[in-house]
Amino acid sequence: MPKFFVKRKTGLAAAISATLLLVGCSGSGEDPAPPPPEVTVSTPEIRSINDWDEYTGQFDAVEGVEVRARVSGYLRQAHFREGTLVRRGQLLFTIDPRPFEAEVARAQADLQATLTRRDLAIADLGRAEFLLKEEAISKEEYDSRVQARQESRASVAAAEATLRQAQLDLEFTRVTSPISGRVGSREVTRGNLVSGSGAQATLLTTVFSLDPIEFIFTADEAAYLKYRRQAREGTRPSSRDIANPVMLRLQDETEFVHSGEMSFVDNAIDTQTGTVEGRAIFSNPDGIFIPGMFGRLRLLGSGEYDAVLVPDTAILSDQSDKIVLIVDDENLVQQRVVELGPVLDDGMRVIRSGLAKDDRLVTGGLMRARPGNPVTIAGEEPPPEETAKRSADTAELAAAR
Template sequence: MPPAVLIISLLLLAHALGGCDSRPTAGAPPPPPVTVARPLEKTITEWDEYTGRFTAVETVEVRARVSGFIDSIHFSEGQVVKQGDLLFVIDPRPYTFAVEQAKADVERAKAKLQIAALDLQRATPLVRSQAVTEREFETRRSTERDAAAQVASLEAASKQAELNLEWTQVRAPIAGRISDKRVDAGNLITGGQTGATLLTVIVSIDPIHFVFDGSEADFLRYMRLSATGARPSSRDVQNPVAVRLADEPDFRHQGRMNFVDNVVNPKSGTIRGRAVFDNKDGLLTPGY
């Protein structure tokens, strides 16, 4: 539209000057100078704005796998932790005793296996000379197999006891920023797969997700652009995005799309999208 407006303005000016030539007026001021610029051609990227929130890529509720009394706590609340850092120590003494008991049971079973193996070894030449009946030989061989199975079973129980002892040290399953402790040292906690006591929560920092909802109309427009080849779908290509925080004047944080949901919410008429941003300085925080 600017070129058209500019051209119309120039035609009106020429007509006015022609009228001035037909009837000159003494002392009339000269016409003002006019600057004319050539129109420029450039590709303009259209942007759509959405409001959303940052969410952590990973969120872990830290719970113990074994029960017991909290012996000590080894982190500062709100600090950044690395994967594998020691967080809590549960009193290990009952589990240490269980490991020692399991190892003793294994040694006892191995001794019985050794005796059964020797009995079978002695019976092998005797069965050929019929000094030992086939039934007696089969009984000794069955006893030896049973003893071997008992050893294997107790070795597995010993490994489980060692694993339980290892689980008395609760370590960070992921790297990120840790929340406050939900229990203090000296408290009895419950471990296991169900009903375990919540100890704390860790959220990852870098990278970070940005989740937003787009309207059904925008979703249809993007789908049609993808169908015509004008713009690839964010389900197939990580299209660029930018975000600004509440106190920032411009969109300075650059990211990329990495997920579009598979359904439109029938209640709100919106579809959920997600972008991912690098967050090496930790400025972007879940919940923004």
């Protein structure tokens, strides 16, 4: 056999052997499966809390007065600056008093005349009594003098009443504030004729009290029924019987920082709106609240109870359902539909139903957890109160060192 033929056969055999080796290696091996994703879990927190219901409403003055003229005449002067605080009894307007001073003087003169006539009638009756005993006058004339004395007394009473009315009208020329509060704008300027005739009396200005001040809101029928049942069961007293606490925030505030208490619940449900009116009262020493201002109110909505709390960030949405993810004993992810309660100020959400206190809730790695798939527990977060206790213990230990 030629020598070159042996070399080609040897090279071909080597190539075939290398190919078979590669095919064998690729067919017998598989890529290893990835490990289950890591998640962080924690058990729900159990805490004694009260529910707080929120309502939108407006402030209104406890006392509000339309200051109107009580006598007719020309307005002489206004004695206040618009928009300032006024005291009860403070002079606001003066109506020209001269016609009323003249009327008082005339009434005083009439009273003096009637007093003189009364004294004369009393003296005549005294003489008539003496003459009647002496049989110097008739019984008819004596009765006439008795009647004259009675008429004179009635005339004196009428004159005194006329004088009191004239003095009262003179007093009404000084228009004072009936309450303490903030005065509004002047509706009439000096020199104008004002009328004091009953319902058509001229409006001069308005005064609204500021401290304390009421907050008015409405609750629907379902809320009213809830409160009534709680009062009947003894878990929460009715705001008709007890001044339940309330908290309030204004439009530019993020926290409920103003505290007050309930003062009134209406006795009927409005047939037009299906709501019942409630009022809360707040102290207002610095005058920050004014009538007509809007606010958001929190009203005590339940008695104290043990609530199941989870971080609000652990709540997911599945169409119209709210769900949480838990890890069972076999480290498989399960989905639970839950009923939500309010969110507390520390970011914890109340769970009404659907979650047990010993469930392991997925709080970290939510995007990696899939219902029905296994997961690896990377760590279990302690309840918030345990975390706070550990931080306090650490700080105390560091201070001791």
